[in-house]
Amino acid sequence: MGTFIERAKSTCALGGAIVTIASLPRAIPIVHASGGCTTMLSGTYNQAGGYRGSGYCSGHMTPTSNVVEKDIVFGGEERLEEQITHTLKIIDGDLYFVVTGCQVEIIGDDAVGVARRFQDSKLPVLAANTPGFSGNGFKGYDAVLSTLAAEFIVPKAVKDAKTVNILGIMPGQDVFYRGNIRGIQRLLKKLGIKANTFFGDDESIEKIRNYGDAALTIVFSDKYGIDTAKVFEEQHNIPYISVDLPIGETRTDAFLRKIGERLGIETVTVETLIAEEKRYYYSYLERFLDIYGDIDLQRYAIVSADINYAFPLISFLADDLGWVPHLVVINEELDDISKKRYELKYSQLTSEAKPKVVLEQHAGQLINHIRQSWPRNTNDKYYDTLSPAFLVGSSLEGSTAQKIGAAFLPVSFPVTNRAVLDKGYTGYRGGLSLAEDLFSALVSNR
Numbered sequence: 001m002g003t004f005i006e007r008a009k010s011t012c013a014l015g016g017a018i019v020t021i022a023s024l025p026r027a028i029p030i031v032h033a034s035g036g037c038t039t040m041l042s043g044t045y046n047q048a049g050g051y052r053g054s055g056y057c058s059g060h061m062t063p064t065s066n067v068v069e070k071d072i073v074f075g076g077e078e079r080l081e082e083q084i085t086h087t088l089k090i091i092d093g094d095l096y097f098v099v100t101g102c103q104v105e106i107i108g109d110d111a112v113g114v115a116r117r118f119q120d121s122k123l124p125v126l127a128a129n130t131p132g133f134s135g136n137g138f139k140g141y142d143a144v145l146s147t148l149a150a151e152f153i154v155p156k157a158v159k160d161a162k163t164v165n166i167l168g169i170m171p172g173q174d175v176f177y178r179g180n181i182r183g184i185q186r187l188l189k190k191l192g193i194k195a196n197t198f199f200g201d202d203e204s205i206e207k208i209r210n211y212g213d214a215a216l217t218i219v220f221s222d223k224y225g226i227d228t229a230k231v232f233e234e235q236h237n238i239p240y241i242s243v244d245l246p247i248g249e250t251r252t253d254a255f256l257r258k259i260g261e262r263l264g265i266e267t268v269t270v271e272t273l274i275a276e277e278k279r280y281y282y283s284y285l286e287r288f289l290d291i292y293g294d295i296d297l298q299r300y301a302i303v304s305a306d307i308n309y310a311f312p313l314i315s316f317l318a319d320d321l322g323w324v325p326h327l328v329v330i331n332e333e334l335d336d337i338s339k340k341r342y343e344l345k346y347s348q349l350t351s352e353a354k355p356k357v358v359l360e361q362h363a364g365q366l367i368n369h370i371r372q373s374w375p376r377n378t379n380d381k382y383y384d385t386l387s388p389a390f391l392v393g394s395s396l397e398g399s400t401a402q403k404i405g406a407a408f409l410p411v412s413f414p415v416t417n418r419a420v421l422d423k424g425y426t427g428y429r430g431g432l433s434l435a436e437d438l439f440s441a442l443v444s445n446r
Helices: 013-023 035-048 069-074 077-090 102-106 111-116 137-152 177-190 205-209 226-236 248-262 267-294 307-320 336-348 363-372 395-404 427-443
Strands: 027-032 095-100 125-128 160-167 194-196 214-219 240-242 300-305 324-330 356-359 389-393 407-410
Touching: 013 027, 013 035, 013 095, 013 137, 027 077, 069 102, 077 095, 077 111, 095 111, 095 137, 111 125, 125 137, 137 205, 137 226, 160 177, 160 226, 177 194, 177 248, 177 267, 177 427, 214 226, 226 240, 248 267, 248 307, 248 427, 267 427, 300 307, 300 363, 307 324, 307 336, 307 389, 307 427, 324 363, 336 356, 363 395, 389 395, 389 427, 395 407, 407 427
Parallel strands: 027 095, 095 125, 160 194, 160 214, 214 240, 300 324, 300 389, 324 356, 389 407
Antiparallel strands: none
16 A cells, blocks of 8 residues: 555645745736646635635636646647636736646646746746645745746845845745734834735735845745745845744744844844833733633643644743643654754753654644553543643644543644634734634633
8 A cells, every 4th residue: 555644734736836826916827737636726725724715816716727638648738838828818917827737747748848938928927847746835835936036036236134035934834824924024124124025915026026135035944945045045145044933922032033133133122122022912911810820721732733833833832821842743754864953943942841742744643642642541540631731733633632622723724613814923912812812712611
């Protein structure tokens, strides 16, 4: 029997590419694949991403070559050229981007070459190879943004010392991406830093074309967005750093100090901002301490998420809320060196207890990892159960939370039982929002 990913928490590379393009302002994805690929993959992120919707021209409106058996036998390049031609005529956009599925990659269609036939068009047409078998949704995200960085964004000899590019926060895959980006932008702006976001409010294709003016790329991930950051470094002479998603006080303190040091911002400016944000943060959080203490809202914390969310979430629960970090299951695959480097991050937690960290692609195995992490009940008279517990994960973990009697909040993709509009969890104010959602889950049945 071949290997498979059971209850995967991402689509394939093509799905990631489609949602990334559709989240760019007035960008039109043109999918060279079967019609079923386009419909299903668009629908997955549009619904399982907190019902984010289809946007300007995606979902069922996505242009596709809709290749059939004849195209697979005789080649589908002619069909793709026809599709691009008609899309340019019919659909009003500022950027057109061709991405590919497994079928056309297997037969060797040169989608990138076909797209280059439209170089003389007044409208920009780009292309990237994004077959599903090349990786998960993040792979498609990086393929699209790397192509933009290499072929579309204009090199700038002069850099703006107070401008940065933001990478690593993938639309749809990060259900709260717009709110998260906004929270980061707000903090950077208070330090006098302009953030180029790709997907934030008030962006445009013309603005993205000029992202070569940044002095630094900030990648909010240990793994994803790095490939694109390297393209910016090699072709635009823009260095990059990797940071954790700043959720709550502890991680946001570390983020602001690291950025301030890297960009040469005076320490007093950074510390003044931190003090100002903390006054606001604790003016709200401290008022909840009465009920927190009265009904003992401390919990064993279990997190099941992707590599971008796992550490920031457990850090917030342990360092900011004072919960006991018990288990972190990361639904990723890392090589041995990256795994060891990543696991060292958890030694930063101020909690005396340190969580068990597991890399497991099969989301359905979470229940087994929980059982393995706690001594079994062998009919002891005074058995100490893993309780009270709180599970933060995706909608897929709801049934597991019920089995172990834990409270539950879905944060990581897929999220199908929450509608997400502009909510975000980054920064101090994002931490308040997350605390509010966590505590609401605990008191909702009182």
